[in-house]
Amino acid sequence: MKLFFICWMVTYDLYLVSCKIKIRTNIWGNNMAKKKTKFMCNDCGYESPKWLGRCPGCGNWNTMIEEVEIISKGPRGAFQHSTSTTQKATPLINVETMEETRITTEMGELNRVLGGGIVQGSLVLIGGDPGIGKSTLLLQVSALLSNKGHRVLYISGEESVRQTKLRAERLGVKSPELYIYSETNLEFLNQTIEEVKPKFVIVDSIQTIHHPEVTSAPGSVSQVRECTAELMRIAKTKNIAIFLVGHVTKEGQIAGPRILEHMVDTVLYFEGERHHNHRILRSQKNRFGSTNEIAIFEMLHGGLKEVLNPSEMFLQERSQGAPGSTIVASMEGTRPILVEIQSLVTPTSFNYPKRMATGVDQNRVQLLMAVLEKRMGMLLQAQDAYIKVAGGVKLDEPAIDLAVLTSIVSSFKDQAVRATDCFIGEVGLTGEVRRVTRIEQRAQEAAKLGFKRAFIPASNLGGWDFPEGIQVVGVETIAESLRACFNDL
16 A cells, blocks of 8 residues: 555656646747748849749849748847848958048037047937936027037926927027927827937936836836837937936945946946036047046036036145145046045044045045055154045046155145145056156146146156146156155155
8 A cells, every 4th residue: 555655656756747848838938039031132122922933023033032030029139230130240351431421519628539520320328316417408508409400309207298398498598499308208209200300319317218118117127128128229220329317226236237337338427526516528438439528517596517628627626735735636537637635643532543536536536545654654654644636536547646645745744845746647556656647748737737847656757748837847756756845854
């Protein structure tokens, strides 16, 4: 009896396993993509379900080639640029290239950030904090493009048509080629684009648009991914430049999946502080130009105004002759900008000294102070240090090391450096001053603004002409630079 029961249980288990295999086989078989064979003419593109010796379209003989069309019922692909017909691999030397046609606006700063103008068929993502001016910037761009005769469709998912009209009146936007549409359904947006046939489309914002076939709420990961994929397909197939406005999280990153930034062609961040009038448009990704380019605007009542000379704006409130103040020529993309770095070093009242930094990396500041302690013998262990980049700019390149280090020493010694000195260079752990890029442009910018002396790495001295009116001093170590600036070192 026991043996019979064991045999029965084994047989039942085998039966269950076979049923599961059958079910999985059926599921996989139903989900597999179906293949459809068709024949296409090489000369005129005529399609036929069967092979024909003579093409009915153009009348040529033996031009029909078999094509396999895959019809899948699975999930939609995110990176869909064209139709579902299969393409053959092509040698690189046989691929025809053409110059990307760009449309320039009257905003020179925006053109430079985008790499020289707006590329047709590109997808641009603009992110930024709420109230920073994203919608204002894009509405101004829409007005400039429509005034040149280009048809622009402004899709607002957050504001009504009347609200957009009020903002346009405040900015002085009046153009018959600028169309306003308030909708969040992606199907209706596609229909409107087919009817209006615009050259530029602005979607404000991508987090409010929802795909009717996706069941999740607007702004979710799947909704943002599918809506962006559909808009990218429209941009690539119809050669329309589309601007997307993206919300940001508390950490300052664009909300939604990370694939959103991978899918688009250009990612721009609109930065700025509420207490300052200037705004910075920074390029973090650009397939048609250089990255890390910045454009500086000033927020006024009538909209955003370009700042053509940002160095002068950052230095106009500088307190000359104050200890702890130094000037650095920093590169933002391809543009040199002179920025003031301020330091305040005071004796600490705690067991652990404070290190605070605004606009620069705090870990970098601690590293430079450790180099000063070790290589220059300065007792900074019992000192609080506060470092700030004046004007609300964020600097992240290594060429600012020498300026930050000199600023700390100036505050610690309570001795001011010359108001006409500029410091450029990367500092290593052994105290050496290392080579930096684009040194000629940095020195020219410093000379243009009236600086008389520039401290640069000694390895950057050869191979370029010094600008007139400025003395270029090459230093190999931080000791050389500090002895030239301070008397008691």
